[in-house]
Structure formats: C-alpha cells, structure tokens
Amino acid sequence: MNQNTTIAKVHPVPATAGATAPGSAPFNQSGSRAHPPIASTGVIGWLRGNLFRGWFSSAVTLALGYFVVKWVVGLVYWALIRAHWTVPISANGQPDPSVCRAATDGACWAIIGEKYRFVLFGLYPYAEQWRPAICVALFIALYCISASRRFWRKELLVVWIATLALIGALMWGGFAGMTFVSQDAWGGLPITLMLATFGLAFAFPLSVLVALGRRSTNLPAVKLLCVLYVELIRGVPLVSLLFMASVMFPLFMPVGLNPDKLLRAQVAFILFAGAYLAEVVRGGLQTLPKGQFEAADALGLSYWRKTSLIVLPQALRLVIPPLVNTFIGFFKDTSLVLIIGIFDLLTAGKAAMADPIWNGFSTEIYLMLAAVYFMFCFAMSRYSSGLEREFNRNRNR
Amino acid sequence: MSATATDPRSSGTRAKPKRTIRLSWSDPVFRNIVWQILIVGFVAALVYYLVSNTNRNLADRHIATGFAFLSRNAGIGIGESLIPYDSATSTFAQALLVGLVNTIRVSVIGIVLATVLGTAIGIGRLSKNWLISRLAQLYVEVLRDIPVLLQLLFWYALLQSLPGARQALHFGNVFLSQRGLKFPLLVWNAAYGWAFAAFLVGLLGTIAWNRSAKRRQEEYGIKPRVWPVALALLIGLPVIAWAALGAPLVVDAPALRGFNFLGGGTMTPEFTALLLGLVIYSASYIAEIVRSGIQAIPQGQWEAAGALGLRPGSVLRLVVLPQSLRVIIPPMTSQYLNLAKNSSLAIAIGYPDIVAIANTTLNQTGQAIEGIGIIMAVYLSISVSISLFMNWYNARIALVER
Numbered sequence: 001m002n003q004n005t006t007i008a009k010v011h012p013v014p015a016t017a018g019a020t021a022p023g024s025a026p027f028n029q030s031g032s033r034a035h036p037p038i039a040s041t042g043v044i045g046w047l048r049g050n051l052f053r054g055w056f057s058s059a060v061t062l063a064l065g066y067f068v069v070k071w072v073v074g075l076v077y078w079a080l081i082r083a084h085w086t087v088p089i090s091a092n093g094q095p096d097p098s099v100c101r102a103a104t105d106g107a108c109w110a111i112i113g114e115k116y117r118f119v120l121f122g123l124y125p126y127a128e129q130w131r132p133a134i135c136v137a138l139f140i141a142l143y144c145i146s147a148s149r150r151f152w153r154k155e156l157l158v159v160w161i162a163t164l165a166l167i168g169a170l171m172w173g174g175f176a177g178m179t180f181v182s183q184d185a186w187g188g189l190p191i192t193l194m195l196a197t198f199g200l201a202f203a204f205p206l207s208v209l210v211a212l213g214r215r216s217t218n219l220p221a222v223k224l225l226c227v228l229y230v231e232l233i234r235g236v237p238l239v240s241l242l243f244m245a246s247v248m249f250p251l252f253m254p255v256g257l258n259p260d261k262l263l264r265a266q267v268a269f270i271l272f273a274g275a276y277l278a279e280v281v282r283g284g285l286q287t288l289p290k291g292q293f294e295a296a297d298a299l300g301l302s303y304w305r306k307t308s309l310i311v312l313p314q315a316l317r318l319v320i321p322p323l324v325n326t327f328i329g330f331f332k333d334t335s336l337v338l339i340i341g342i343f344d345l346l347t348a349g350k351a352a353m354a355d356p357i358w359n360g361f362s363t364e365i366y367l368m369l370a371a372v373y374f375m376f377c378f379a380m381s382r383y384s385s386g387l388e389r390e391f392n393r394n395r396n397r
Numbered sequence: 398m399s400a401t402a403t404d405p406r407s408s409g410t411r412a413k414p415k416r417t418i419r420l421s422w423s424d425p426v427f428r429n430i431v432w433q434i435l436i437v438g439f440v441a442a443l444v445y446y447l448v449s450n451t452n453r454n455l456a457d458r459h460i461a462t463g464f465a466f467l468s469r470n471a472g473i474g475i476g477e478s479l480i481p482y483d484s485a486t487s488t489f490a491q492a493l494l495v496g497l498v499n500t501i502r503v504s505v506i507g508i509v510l511a512t513v514l515g516t517a518i519g520i521g522r523l524s525k526n527w528l529i530s531r532l533a534q535l536y537v538e539v540l541r542d543i544p545v546l547l548q549l550l551f552w553y554a555l556l557q558s559l560p561g562a563r564q565a566l567h568f569g570n571v572f573l574s575q576r577g578l579k580f581p582l583l584v585w586n587a588a589y590g591w592a593f594a595a596f597l598v599g600l601l602g603t604i605a606w607n608r609s610a611k612r613r614q615e616e617y618g619i620k621p622r623v624w625p626v627a628l629a630l631l632i633g634l635p636v637i638a639w640a641a642l643g644a645p646l647v648v649d650a651p652a653l654r655g656f657n658f659l660g661g662g663t664m665t666p667e668f669t670a671l672l673l674g675l676v677i678y679s680a681s682y683i684a685e686i687v688r689s690g691i692q693a694i695p696q697g698q699w700e701a702a703g704a705l706g707l708r709p710g711s712v713l714r715l716v717v718l719p720q721s722l723r724v725i726i727p728p729m730t731s732q733y734l735n736l737a738k739n740s741s742l743a744i745a746i747g748y749p750d751i752v753a754i755a756n757t758t759l760n761q762t763g764q765a766i767e768g769i770g771i772i773m774a775v776y777l778s779i780s781v782s783i784s785l786f787m788n789w790y791n792a793r794i795a796l797v798e799r
Contacts, residue, residue: 050527237738332544377542
C-alpha cells in the first residue's frame with residue numbers, strides 16, 4: 001500500500017481509477033498519459049514489430065532487404081525485360097539463336113518454346129505425342145482422385161489398375177489406328193511419372209508385408225530376413241542399386257532372357273522404395289496401442305483377419321502424411337536414372353541442352369525442369385501437411 | 398496378507414505350463430515353424446536360382462570371379478586425389494582407395510557445412526524478423542522440392558560457364574575460373590607441425606580448464622571466465638611455437654602460366670559443384686529438422702529462462718537447443734546418411750568418388766559383381782559408422798531419468 005501511494009504521488013491518477021482498483025490502475029493509466037503508446041497496429045506497427053525490432057533487427061532487415069531488392073530487380077531484368085521469347089528461323093530452316101547469344105544479360109526463352117515437346121515427351125514420334133500427353137493427364141487425375149478422402153475405398157484399387165492399364169495401352173498403341181511405339185522411344189515426363197507411380201504401386205504392398213514381418217515376434221527367421229532386406233537397401237545409395245539393375249540383373253536372368261532396361265530400373269526402384277516405405281509403415285504399426293492387438297486376439301480373430309480388419313486400417317491412416325513425404329523423395333529420386341541412361345525428364349532435358357544449335361542455354365532448360373519437379377513435389381507436400389493438420393485436429397478433439 | 402502370499406500370480410516360482418509341439422495345424426507353435434520353413438525355403442530357392450543363373454552366365458562369358466583384379470595395374474586417370482596416385486603404376490586397389498578418400502572428404506565437409514547452414518536457416522525460420530523468416534521459408538520450400546541431381550548438374554553447368562583461366566575472376570591471389578577455385582597455400586614447413594602439436598596441447602589445456610571452471614562453479618557458485626584462457630591456449634601457444642622456430646612463412650600463390658594456373662591449392666569445379674549441391678540441398682532438410690526440434694520445446698521453457706533474466710540468444714543456446722537436440726538427433730542422423738549416400742551422385746558430374754572409380758573399374762575388368770559389391774560394402778560401412786557415432790552421441794545427450 002505504501003508503494004502504491006508513492007507511485008500515485010509521482011504520476012497523479014484520476015481518483016475514480018485509484019478507488020476502484022488500487023493495485024493495478026496507477027501503472028497503466030499514468031503510463032499512457034506520460035508517453036503516447038507506441039503504435040502496435042497498422043502498417044507502422046507491423047513494420048516495427050516484424051522488421052525493425054531493435055537496432056540489430058533493423059540492420060539485418062536493411063542489409064537483407066538491399067540484397068533481395070537487388071536480386072529481384074536483376075532477376076526481372078534477366079528473365080523478363082531483356083529476355084528473348086522467339087528467335088528468327090535461318091535460311092536452312094533451323095532456328096537461329098544468335099540474337100540470344102549477342103545479348104548475354106537476358107534469358108533466352110526461345111529454347112523452351114523450341115524444345116519443350118522434346119523435354120516432356122522425349123523421342124516419342126512427334127505426331128503421336130498427344131498420347132503421352134493424355135497419359136500425363138491420366139497420372140495427374142489418378143493422383144488427384146487418390147488424394148481425395150471421399151474416394152478412399154476398395155474401388156480405388158480397381159481405378160488404379162484400370163488407369164495404369166490404359167496408360168500402358170496408350171503408350172504402346174498398336175490398336176485402333178494408333179501406331180505401335182516401342183519402349184525405346186518413350187521418354188520425358190511419362191517415364192518419370194511411370195517410374196514413380198508403378199514403383200509406389202508395387203512397393204507399397206511389399207512394404208506392408210515387410211513391415212509386418214519385421215514386427216512379428218514369433219517368426220524370428222522371417223523377422224531376420226526382413227531386417228536384413230530393409231537395412232541392406234537403406235544402407236546403400238540408390239545409384240548402386242541402379243547399377244546393379246543395369247549390369248547385374250542380366251547376369252541373374254536365365255540364358256536368353258534379357259529384360260528391358262526400363263523394367264530392370266523399375267524393379268530396382270521397387271526394391272528401393274519397398275525398404276523405405278516399410279520403415280514408415282513400421283512406424284505406424286508401433287504407434288498403435290497394444291490394446292488393439294490384444295482386443296483383436298481376445299475376439300479370437302486369426303492373424304490375417306486381425307491385421308486386415310483392425311491393425312492396418314488404423315496404422316496406415318496414421319502414416320499417410322509421412323508416406324506422401326517419402327513418395328516426394330522417390331519422385332525426386334527417379335531423376336537418378338539419368339546415370340544409367342534411361343530417358344526420363346532430366347535425361348531428356350540434358351539431351352535437349354546438348355543440341356549444338358542451342359549450345360550455352362542450359363540455365364533456361366534447368367529452370368524449366370526445376371519448375372516441373374517443383375510443381376509436383378510442392379503440390380504433394382502441401383497436400384501432406386494439410387492432411388497432417390486435419391488428422392491432428394481430429395485427434396486433439 | 399495370507400491371500401496375497403498364496404496368490405499364484407504374484408509368486409515368481411510358478412511353474413510354466415509345459416508346452417509340447419503337436420503336429421497339428423491348430424497348434425500355433427507348429428504353424429509358425431512351418432511358415433518360417435516355407436518362407437525361408439522360398440527365399441533360399443530364389444537365391445539359389447539367381448546364383449546358378451549367374452554362374453552359368455559368367456561361365457558363358459568367360460568371366461572369372463574373384464578379387465585378383467585389385468592388384469592389377471589400373472591405368473585410370475583420376476582428376477584429384479588426396480593420396481599419392483599415378484595412373485601408370487598404381488593398382489585398382491589404390492584407385493579404389495583414392496575414390497574412398499574422395500567420398501569421405503566430400504561427405505565430411507558436406508555434413509559440417511550443411512549442419513551449419515541448415516541450423517542457421519532453421520533458426521532463421523523462427524526469427525521474429527519477418528524478412529528473415531520469409532527468406533528462410535522460401536529457401537526451404539523451393540530447394541527441398543527440386544531433385545538434388547538437378548541441382549548438382551545446375552551448379553556444375555554454372556561453374557563450367559565461368560570464364561577461362563586467362564579471364565579468371567580474381568580477388569587478390571584467389572582465382573575463380575573454369576578450372577575451379579585457385580587459392581594460395583602455405584608451403585609446408587616442419588614448424589607448422591609443431592604449431593599444430595601446440596594447438597593440440599592447447600586444446601587439452603582448454604578442456605582441462607573448462608572442467609576445473611565447472612567444478613569451481615559447482616563449489617563456489619561463480620564460474621571463472623573460460624574464453625581468455627581458451628584464446629591464449631588455442632591461439633597463443635601455436636603462434637609462440639611457430640615464432641620460436643623462426644616464423645617461416647612462404648606462400649605458394651597460383652600464377653597464370655599459358656592456359657592454366659601453376660601452384661597454389663585447388664578446388665576443382667567437380668568437387669565444388671558436388672559440395673554446393675549436397676550442402677544446399679541437405680541444408681533445406683536440416684533446417685526443417687532444427688525448426689521442428691526447437692518448436693517441440695514447450696513455450697514455458699522460453700518464458701522460464703526469460704524470467705531468470707537470460708537474453709534471447711542465451712536462452713536459445715543454454716536452454717532450448719540442448720533440449721531440442723534430443724528431438725533433432727535421430728532425424729539428423731538419417732539426413733547425414735542421406736548426404737553420404739547422395740555423394741554417390743558425383744558420377745554424374747565426373748568427381749572421382751568411390752562409385753565413379755568402381756564403375757570405371759567394372760567397365761574395364763568386367764568384374765561387375767565385385768565392383769558393385771565393393772560399392773555396397775563401402776556405403777554399408779559408412780552408414781554403420783555414422784549410425785554408431787550418432788547413437789553414441791544420442792546416448793550421451795539423452796535425458797538421464799531416474
């Protein structure tokens with residue numbers, strides 16, 4: 001009380017405030033009268049709170065802001081203002097990028113206009129490229145349908161099988177007036193999507209089996225096999241598995257049987273993805289409370305009924321966000337097939353850069369490739385984080 | 398009292414029910430054994446089938462298996478090597494060793510740099526400064542979603558498009574050109590060895606001083622200053638040792654001779670591109686790990702530390718980061734493993750790592766199985782070493798509970 005009165009002496013307060021709340025009122029009332037409050041709302045308040053909070057923060061903001069502005073201006077200048085969008089056709093019918101070469105401070109987007117069909121579809125016959133284009137659209141539609149929780153039921157499996165079969169039919173052709181196109185001519189984005197999607201479609205069931213095997217306590221030999229498989233694959237880089245697919249698989253096969261290069265890479269991919277997905281699925285199995293297993297046992301369910309009716313529906317639901325994240329990793333890892341010479345998106349881009357006419361414009365192609373990969377991965381990561389939020393909200397309720 | 402004593406559930410001496418295996422499908426033990434025999438038998442049969450195919454194929458192609466090729470003369474040209482290597486006289490074993498050293502070099506440097514950059518960006522994402530947090534977020538979102546191989550190729554193409562040696566960009570005696578980064582090096586002198594020894598002694602002294610300072614803090618409540626002593630021991634001692642031996646200082650600066658540089662140290666474009674790609678890509682993942690690790694610490698820890706009068710920087714360093722390490726270490730371990738495994742992408746840009754050299758070896762000798770076996774064995778050992786080290790570290794920082 002004594003302290004209170006001394007403060008009141010220094011900062012006179014309205015009598016009413018002091019009477020109603022003797023403990024706290026003197027501070028907030030008098031402070032606002034002596035110094036007007038620092039703006040904490042509006043543009044000024046936002047700037048003060050988020051950019052110029054103290055001298056250190058202000059200095060960092062100014063220094064970073066300088067570089068950001070400089071970079072953005074430089075980028076706009078390079079990519080838009082000084083860029084060439086088309087180049088003239090020279091006398092021999094080939095495009096002539098000498099205008100681009102003369103102006104070194106601008107992008108040459110003409111190369112994208114010239115090469116995008118090659119980068120996206122590779123060596124597929126030019127007139128038939130509507131077929132891989134439809135396949136890409138089908139893949140994207142398949143992803144969108146699978147992403148929607150409304151369609152998470154058994155019929156989805158049928159949709160997957162039908163769509164993948166349709167994609168195969170469209171790519172090969174050979175019926176209904178479509179010419180047959182052999183696998184050697186496939187390339188670009190469809191190959192990337194195929195490696196990723198077929199890899200997932202086969203690796204996922206494999207991974208569930210391996211995860212169950214690794215969790216089984218009364219089958220020690222099976223558990224050992226699963227642990228060996230997972231740890232061996234996870235311990236070595238994908239590149240070595242792809243090498244194995246390209247040089248060792250032919251040795252494994254019986255004499256006379258020589259599977260296609262793409263198929264071999266696909267098998268390596270499935271084995272690789274299976275090990276990583278198995279670890280994710282195992283994580284889901286581990287978070288399931290023990291009571292669920294015991295309750296299922298108490299009901300007298302057999303192992304497979306317990307697993308398929310009680311355990312997996314709950315465990316897989318939990319691991320969908322990390323599964324999507326793992327899938328993003330595979331999607332990016334499909335680019336590694338460049339090393340064994342399979343014509344995926346990245347390889348097609350590299351081949352496009354090697355064209356002597358367009359020598360020296362690799363940055364533009366790399367940016368296009370990065371944009372394509374980014375669009376797919378970013379969409380998936382947004383989806384995964386949205387799903388995670390949704391699941392957590394349900395759990396917190 | 399007597400009731401609990403006679404309760405069979407609490408007495409440890411209760412005899413286990415005797416189990417006999419019945420040869421019936423309804424007996425779970427019997428069933429498990431049959432299942433295991435079936436599955437293991439199937440895998441064994443598959444392996445046998447593949448091995449017999451392989452043997453026949455090898456016989457058809459007249460390839461002899463075995464590691465005898467390792468002692469043959471390699472004749473592979475290797476661009477960069479930390480250990481002595483001569484393509485004319487060295488064996489395949491030595492070439493593979495060069496590759497192994499190169500792999501370890503890029504992995505270790507990459508792990509250190511990616512950790513530093515990733516931690517900085519992860520902390521930056523939580524900054525109250527809007528610009529910093531947005532830039533950090535942009536970095537993470539963009540670079541995480543672009544394949545690392547694409548990034549590597551991009552950096553390599555960028556380094557390749559630098560001007561030639563004659564028009565090199567230079568900052569003093571440091572030259573940046575198509576030939577990579579050339580920088581001055583000190584000419585080796587025995588005095589440096591002694592200075593390094595003095596540094597090690599200083600390091601031991603610093604550790605000892607730090608321990609005694611901690612002891613004194615526990616005893617008297619006041620911690621003696623550590624940094625002046627550390628500075629004197631770590632920098633003073635080596636400088637004294639170096640000065641006592643005559644302070645030799647000969648700099649080998651790179652100089653342009655014809656179309657290339659002579660002298661000095663080199664960071665080749667291949668190594669630089671690989672390092673840049675690995676560090677920049679991994680840092681985006683590490684940043685997310687660090688961010689989620691810090692966010693896993695309850696807000697109360699920040700508030701309590703602030704109430705004790707610690708500044709925000711000290712709160713982060715002394716209270717939050719040590720606790721979040723426990724959350725961070727396991728995912729960080731797998732990120733380090735990924736970085737080491739991603740270093741195998743070196744083959745795409747021509748950096749002579751173990752995969753590139755083993756691949757050349759198997760192309761020259763035809764020993765595909767041995768070559769891939771070597772690659773896998775090397776990476777498995779690297780993976781196991783990183784895992785063991787990180788598990789040891791994790792155990793060391795684990796919360797000791799009663």
